[in-house]
């Protein structure tokens with residue numbers, strides 16, 4: 001039977017500077033999904049690449065005194081080196097300077113012109129060179145600068161070609177609001193309100209002010225706008241209108257394009273419009289994630305706050321970095337990067353959690369059975385609970401993969417790891433070992449642990465592909481027993497399995513020492529990350545424990561969130577508080593966009609008397625900390641805390 005095709009793409013990256021941790025997120029996330037789909041039996045095409053044209057690159061190359069192609073060739077090597085270091089299993093790598101891509105983009109541009117969707121006009125507007133984006137006056141930030149990078153924009157006026165957008169407005173609005181194309185769906189409102197409702201403007205799709213782009217074949221003063229060039233990669237790389245590949249019919253439409261929020265508009269509006277104009281099917285899903293931030297700002301080369309994944313990967317292993325960034329980022333929200341949080345997570349989840357589970361289990365099989373379990377069995381207390389958790393795990397992970405919620409998939413797997421560690425404490429094998437009569441029970445306990453390890457690591461291998469095979473070697477997996485088909489079965493390992501003690505999978509890291517060393521390496525970057533010195537506000541009057549007990553603090557999940565109309569400060573949040581839900585209005589709109597909060601857990605003062613703010617009822621208050629600059633930061637509790645849990 002032929003396998004079902006599955007096509008997943010990352011954005012193609014600008015090789016204007018070396019890659020950083022921010023770039024790694026999408027690629028590692030797509031890689032994990034691609035690996036998971038392969039395990040599920042799909043015929044996967046995983047595409048990534050580089051977007052190599054544009055003014056920024058032309059300028060950088062000129063500064064370096066080399067040609068743009070020489071400039072990008074060098075950086076593309078670093079991207080490829082990083083992907084190999086991070087164990088990224090892409091099936092195809094596209095460079096927009098590849099000849100087949102250039103020729104196809106020229107054909108696409110001409111076809112759109114011939115169909116009457118592209119026409120010649122004149123462009124006047126604000127242009128941000130680092131972001132390669134034109135902005136309308138109303139889109140600029142409060143200082144009249146680029147809304148993305150907050151740098152100065154320049155007035156630009158040029159003869160240009162335009163892509164008609166209005167013929168597609170209605171279909172695009174429906175795509176965003178009535179289908180599940182966009183994930184998370186909550187972002188659709190923002191796009192529809194900001195870009196579609198005010199009237200979708202025609203898009204300027206050619207440039208005459210620089211040369212480093214794909215020439216328009218029928219008007220050689222013009223080069224094709226980088227975004228038309230870049231977005232086309234998703235089909236040119238399959239062989240659409242070119243002879244380089246022959247995979248278009250098999251893989252198009254894509255199953256998932258994954259992108260970060262800053263390029264959502266291009267993928268949610270412009271790309272569908274291009275495809276509609278070409279009469280081609282639309283991709284099935286667009287998964288949009290937030291940014292990895294550093295001190296509250298997007299980590300990016302142009303902001304100068306990048307963290308080097310090579311340095312971190314070499315110290316902790318690529319799998320630990322993969323795990324950390326995937327576990328931290330909830331789809332739709334930003335995730336703030338901190339070395340300290342990363343190291344603590346590696347210690348708690350990987351060293352103490354999974355690593356410990358494997359080493360303790362393997363050591364006990366070695367110690368009590370000389371490495372090979374006996375076949376006798378004796379079921380006992382706690383077995384069924386552990387088995388149930390193990391067997392039901394695969395379906396939960398499948399579901400989260402379908403929803404591109406990788407952090408939740410990992411959280412589920414690690415719940416089972418914790419369950420298994422707890423099972424060791426509950427069954428106390430070291431006590432069983434004291435009496436020869438308990439041999440069968442002891443073998444059963446250790447076998448159950450090995451099975452829990454087999455299943456969790458089978459599923460984890462999509463996320464941490466380097467380390468899991470090392471675990472399999474230790475727990476005596478022979479091959480077939482780690483396959484995905486066996487991940488919802490208990491008992492795949494042979495009853496008399498033989499284990500093999502191996503290296504420590506995730507050595508414990510000394511947090512203080514490590515932070516000190518990283519500070520020295522990353523210098524001022526890490527230092528910036530230290531707690532800001534703040535003038536501490538004097539303590540309020542003393543209260544008794546009874547006074548405090550009157551405040552009912554609860555953990556709640558932000559299910560949806562929107563700006564309160566006519567207010568610049570207020571956001572209205574719908575919370576799952578474990579008690580049927582509630583609406584809370586919070587004055588944090590200056591610092592948080594709704595999508596920064598949706599999907600996160602917050603602490604809410606739940607017994608506060610309801611009030612109306614700007615006419616909207618608020619039932620409680622979101623806890624936040626005051627910052628020295630007058631802003632405030634919401635306190636996000638651990639995502640594992642259940643909704644409704646009382647905080648003290």
Ligand code: MSP
Nearest residue numbers: 011012013014022051230231259260291292298299
């Ligand atoms: N070349 C365009 C994409 C064209 S796709 C047809 C581009 N390139 S980029 O290199 O600037 O960014 C590529 C992706 O990396 C984008 O989704 C971008 O948002 C993402 N990230 C860059 N920095 C990031 C973080 N700090 N955090 C998470 N993702 C980030 O845009």
